[in-house]
Amino acid sequence: xAVVSQHPSRVICKSGTSVKIECRSLDFQATTMFWxxxxxxxxxxxxxxSNEGSKATYEQGVxxxxxxxxxxxxxxxxxxVTSAHPEDSSFYICSARAVAGVGGELFFGEGSxxxxx
Amino acid sequence: LAKTTQPISxxxxxxxxxxxxxxxxxxxxxxxxxxxxxxPSQGPRFIIQGYKTKVTNEVASLFIPADRxxxxxxxxRVSLSDTAVYYCLVGDTLSGxxxxxxxxxxxxxxxxx
Numbered sequence: 438x439a440v441v442s443q444h445p446s447r448v449i450c451k452s453g454t455s456v457k458i459e460c461r462s463l464d465f466q467a468t469t470m471f472w473x474x475x476x477x478x479x480x481x482x483x484x485x486x487s488n489e490g491s492k493a494t495y496e497q498g499v500x501x502x503x504x505x506x507x508x509x510x511x512x513x514x515x516x517x518v519t520s521a522h523p524e525d526s527s528f529y530i531c532s533a534r535a536v537a538g539v540g541g542e543l544f545f546g547e548g549s550x551x552x553x554x
Numbered sequence: 555l556a557k558t559t560q561p562i563s564x565x566x567x568x569x570x571x572x573x574x575x576x577x578x579x580x581x582x583x584x585x586x587x588x589x590x591x592x593x594p595s596q597g598p599r600f601i602i603q604g605y606k607t608k609v610t611n612e613v614a615s616l617f618i619p620a621d622r623x624x625x626x627x628x629x630x631r632v633s634l635s636d637t638a639v640y641y642c643l644v645g646d647t648l649s650g651x652x653x654x655x656x657x658x659x660x661x662x663x664x665x666x667x
Contacts, residue, residue: 482657532598
């Protein structure tokens, strides 16, 4: 099946620093990628929809200036958590929908665990 | 948006068949029903998808009644490694937005020895 890869899988940073998480579709092109956040014992919450070559669409309550999303190519979207604080500590997951050939299903990355000290 | 309702948790024993039911009363005509499995600190993994009646693959079966207002994921002969959270999602996976594929609370399945 299609593969979506995230990097890094784990990151620890100091409060106030910025962290970038990459999401790549390895064997298919994805015009649209999605970013989720998941707190412990909770479900996935959609943060934003990332469209290749255009601005991301953020869900209500998600600060676009804090969570910068860039989708520069059909295989890469990045999420940058700017000026991270301990409350941003969470599990961030991306997903991607294939352009063609893989049925249009959503494929999820392995997730990235962010810990802000 | 089609809201889904699942049991919060279920326990089972190794070797048993497990059925997890999901209610989705306001499912739309174009909506598919998709089930995902998630282990701790991992992304969701696709299990099965269906539109109506029955779908079966190498790991599970999905039963969908004629009115499509509910669906049942059936896991045959579960093992300890099937302990995970199972999510039922309803939406147009082929062209709909991810917002339509809203994750509900999921069902924590615990398989006991």
